[in-house]
Amino acid sequence: MSNTDTALELYRLMCEIRAFEEEGERLLRAGRLAGNLHLSLGQEAVAAGVCSALAATDHITTTHRGHGHCVAKGGDPERMFAELFGHADGYSKGRAGSMHIADPDSGILGATAIVGGSFGMAIGAAFGAQVLGTGAVAVAFFGEGASAEGTLHEALNLAALWKLPMVFCCENNQYAEMTHVREHISGSIRAIAAAHDLAAEEIDGNDAVAVREAADAAVARARAGEGPTLLECMTYRWSGHYVGDPESYRDPEEVAAGKAADPIALLGERLAAGGEGERLEEIREAANRRIAEAADRAAGGQPASPDLLLADVYAS
Amino acid sequence: MKELKYWRAINEAMAEEMERDESVVLIGEDVGRPGGPYIATKGLYDRFGPTRVRDTPISESTLIGLATGGSMVGLRVIVEIMFLDFLTLAADQLVNHAAKVRSVSGGAFEVPMVMRTMCGAGKNTGPQHGQSLESWVAHIPGLKVVWPSNPADAKGLLKAAVRDPNPVVFIESLQLWASRGEVPEEETLVPIGAAAVPREGGDVTIVSWGGATPRALEAAEALDSRGVDAEVVDLRSLAPLDEETILGSVAKTGRLVVVHDAVRPFGGGAEIAALVAERRFDHLKAPVRRVTSQFAPVPFPPQLEDAYYPGTNDVVDACLASVGEAAAR
Secondary structure: OOHHHHHHHHHHHHHHHHHHHHHHHHHHHOOOOOOOOOOOOOOHHHHHHHHOOOOOOOEEEEOOOOHHHHHHOOOOHHHHHHHHHOEOOOOOOOOOOOOOOOEHHHOEEEEOOOOOOHHHHHHHHHHHHHHHOOOOOEEEEEEHHHHHOHHHHHHHHHHHHOOOOEEEEEEEOOEEOOEEHHHOOOOOHHHHHHHOOOEEEEEEOOOHHHHHHHHHHHHHHHHOOOOOEEEEEEOOOOOOOOOOOOOOOOOHHHHHHHHHOOHHHHHHHHHHHOOOHHHHHHHHHHHHHHHHHHHHHHHOOOEOOHHHOOOOOOOO | OEEEEHHHHHHHHHHHHHHHOOOEEEEEOOOOOOOOOOOOOOOHHHHHHHHHEEEOOOOHHHHHHHHHHHHHOOOEEEEEEEEHHHHHHHHHHHHHHHHHHHHHOOOOOOOOOEEEEEEOOOOOOOOOOOOOOHHHHHOOOOOEEEOOOOHHHHHHHHHHHHHOOOOEEEEEEHHHOOOEEEEOOOOOOOOOOOOEEEEOOOOEEEEEOHHHHHHHHHHHHHHHOOOOOEEEEEOOEEEOOOHHHHHHHHHHHOOEEEEEEEEOOOOHHHHHHHHHHHHOHHHOOOOOEEEEEOOOOOOOOHHHHHHHOOOHHHHHHHHHHHHHHHHHO
């Protein structure tokens, strides 16, 4: 794939993620969804850059803010929306909701609603790949807030010790729920990784191409048996912790400045400068259409019925 | 049949399953070169090599994560969590993650992992190595929980647990570690979810599991000499619970005494008493009795352990009271 093709693919993925999040927000605000949504608006470049570097047979784990990772990894937006609706066609048959997308076909081991909970399955999948010799790589997405959980240290230590084929992808979106990073982290996440002898790199997390290049290198290292890498992608969370968060903890000026570094606009400008401007609108519209149609089809599905409650509690 | 110690039966089960199926791997603190903190994994590192038998850092949470994720992508991971008390460090990965994967994925993923763990009750291990926390895990949908009371069940249940497509918590008793018992020479799986009735009787049902079962059996022998014919139901599995065996026995005897080393409030005895009250109330000839530990942290010195745990005599007394009340009616 040429550099331009890769960039266009990143652009498409980011447009789909943005459309998914905006559609989800619209549906929730319209009272058509139950529960909470944690949006990744503004963070699209990380999901697109990392997931596009992976094969379907590679694995990811993600977080409560994981829609973008799942869309970028090949999750079916219709089944994702069905899950948000609580419909039987959802990935969890409509039982678990927005924070719980899991799909073996696209390599999504699972999202988790537990901060710091995403390392476990990923390190296990990397361990499995190493023992079975499959060549697969596992990526654990996490927010910078999870770096205060002990699970990160356990996982970094073990992954480096065993040279597991793994990438730790930190999305530093500046906020742990409603608390700014300067109030919850002492030192740096890269330094934590370095202390465990991991290769660690800070990346402009709003630059999808930069994320992709770093991910390509990290994935190649993992596949070659050279061990795990930590990527710290610096970005900004546009929306509140959840849809409806009054966001009393930050100034509108800060948010406006954060939104000025729009990863989609950034890549769009670069592509336009390279002569690809005409294709962008087409890509954006196709992405919007794909997501809108997925949401519409999902909306027409069957609500999960109570007889699904006891299904799949155990495998037989 | 051959005679094996409890720990050796566990060791043999792992060796046989690893021999049979290359996807079975073993991880945990000291399970490799040292052969296990209590030698349960002796010889397995030499036999199966460092890829499949791995010593790990002291990272219980990540150990359960390794087992969960590894088991989702094609391995069958046996993970040793040295003591049941250390479940507290791994609870998120077991309870919030491993137990939920099957359901959350809409039935698309399986998690064929076994968490082997030791209960130190009755062996002077004190408040952080001696707790009986089986109710914590039996309360979680998606987990299976087993606790063998003898070498044959230890071997057969562990082999069944390794082959089970669900996360199984396999609890081992330090107080039974060196106990001996007859174990079949030929391959034998003990089904998960099936209780055993090691002693039949008509007067009173004693339900117990794990390390408490030998005391239940001793009590039954002592009761025999006093003219009381006790039936002992050894649950072997707490989740799923073999309700029919319990209910069938109580329907026959009309009297129930539950014995466990866990503390009383919200313990297994409460669940079993409620089950019987709901479904065999009309058969009960006497109140259900629970013989349990005291509601206090586990003590370490022998004289306090004697006062803390349900002893054989406590079980005998509870059964006699049950029969006496019935006779008085």
